Amino acid sequence: MDEVGCRRKTRRIHLGSVPIGDGAPVVVQSMTNTETRDVEKTVNQIRRLARIGCEVVRVAVKDKEAAHVLSRIREKISLPLVADIHFDYRLALMAIEQGVEGIRINPGNMSGSRIREVVRAAQERGTVIRVGVNAGSLEKSIWVRYGGPCARALVESALSHVKRIEDMGWTQLKISVKSSHVPTMIEAYRMLADATDCPLHLGVTEAGTLLNATVKSAVGMGILLHEGIGDTIRVSITGDPTQEIPVAFGILRTLGLRLVGPEIVACPTCGRCEIDVAGLARKVEKRLLDFKTHLKIAIMGCVVNGPGEAKEADIGIAGGKGRGLLFKRGKVIGKLKEEEMLERLIREVYAMEKEREEKK
Numbered sequence: 001m002d003e004v005g006c007r008r009k010t011r012r013i014h015l016g017s018v019p020i021g022d023g024a025p026v027v028v029q030s031m032t033n034t035e036t037r038d039v040e041k042t043v044n045q046i047r048r049l050a051r052i053g054c055e056v057v058r059v060a061v062k063d064k065e066a067a068h069v070l071s072r073i074r075e076k077i078s079l080p081l082v083a084d085i086h087f088d089y090r091l092a093l094m095a096i097e098q099g100v101e102g103i104r105i106n107p108g109n110m111s112g113s114r115i116r117e118v119v120r121a122a123q124e125r126g127t128v129i130r131v132g133v134n135a136g137s138l139e140k141s142i143w144v145r146y147g148g149p150c151a152r153a154l155v156e157s158a159l160s161h162v163k164r165i166e167d168m169g170w171t172q173l174k175i176s177v178k179s180s181h182v183p184t185m186i187e188a189y190r191m192l193a194d195a196t197d198c199p200l201h202l203g204v205t206e207a208g209t210l211l212n213a214t215v216k217s218a219v220g221m222g223i224l225l226h227e228g229i230g231d232t233i234r235v236s237i238t239g240d241p242t243q244e245i246p247v248a249f250g251i252l253r254t255l256g257l258r259l260v261g262p263e264i265v266a267c268p269t270c271g272r273c274e275i276d277v278a279g280l281a282r283k284v285e286k287r288l289l290d291f292k293t294h295l296k297i298a299i300m301g302c303v304v305n306g307p308g309e310a311k312e313a314d315i316g317i318a319g320g321k322g323r324g325l326l327f328k329r330g331k332v333i334g335k336l337k338e339e340e341m342l343e344r345l346i347r348e349v350y351a352m353e354k355e356r357e358e359k360k
């Protein structure tokens with residue numbers, strides 16, 4: 001497998017202004033859960049997602065009304081918009097006509113002859129197509145041949161559709177082969193990575209609520225990303241999609257792939273703990289949800305390991321009796337009462353961001 005740096009080499013595609021593949025940073029996506037035809041609610045949710053770092057957004061287009069409002073949504077947002085379409089090729093044509101940057105189709109549930117029309121329209125407008133195969137909606141013939149949605153079955157389905165689209169002359173494509181079974185998903189993406197130079201969109205489908213989804217996504221996507229596989233990612237979490245973005249960036253940051261946002265290092269706490277580390281860490285995380293600069297922030301409970309760890313961070317607090325030490329780039333810059341810690345830390349964090357901006 002060829003690599004760019006430590007990434008798998010792929011063709012470059014563009015979702016609007018966002019480059020994907022061929023060494024571009026791994027892109028973080030999400031999907032709205034509003035009724036798409038409710039333009040106001042959908043736009044508000046997309047803006048919330050954009051504020052916390054989402055880079056591409058997908059909306060469900062399940063009927064003509066939803067397809068009709070796509071251009072109105074698009075003109076009110078700054079992110080590339082991807083229309084998610086199943087079954088009805090006419091919705092795909094309408095979405096392309098409305099100017100979306102991408103469509104996601106599952107060719108397994110769309111008639112082959114109709115896909116030709118969709119591809120032609122996409123080619124004329126420069127619309128990216130994601131061929132999104134899901135274990136739950138695999139074509140019957142492949143399902144029967146393999147006896148279920150195993151990795152080979154998912155890959156065969158995806159590659160046959162991609163080949164058909166490429167034979168029609170359109171190569172602005174990406175592929176996903178999602179499964180809720182993490183080992184299957186890993187195996188399928190590895191096989192795809194060896195078989196095609198298309199950018200790959202990673203995801204674990206139906207991953208569940210926050211805790212489960214975070215674990216499954218971090219394991220499944222983390223392993224693949226560490227192997228250089230994956231060009232866009234979505235962490236699927238049941239409920240509010242804004243939960244997905246910090247988890248996605250957390251995975252990328254942990255692997256050193258995107259150094260954005262605050263990296264909060266908090267001690268696990270023990271009997272020596274002298275401040276409310278968990279409460280403070282949670283509050284800091286919440287307050288810095290839309291903070292984009294990469295800073296390592298340490299919150300430590302006592303003076304045993306606290307000062308050492310806090311010194312390693314860009315900024316940090318080490319708790320003590322009634323007071324805590326505030327460290328910035330290894331130096332103590334203040335002694336704070338517990339009730340002062342949150343506001344002071346946040347103030348210092350924004351000041352550090354400003355300093356960095358000014359240095360650029």
Ligand code: SF4
Pocket residue numbers: 267268269270271272273274300301302303304305306
């Ligand atoms: S930093 Fe202190 S309070 Fe926190 S786990 Fe270590 S020893 Fe315990």
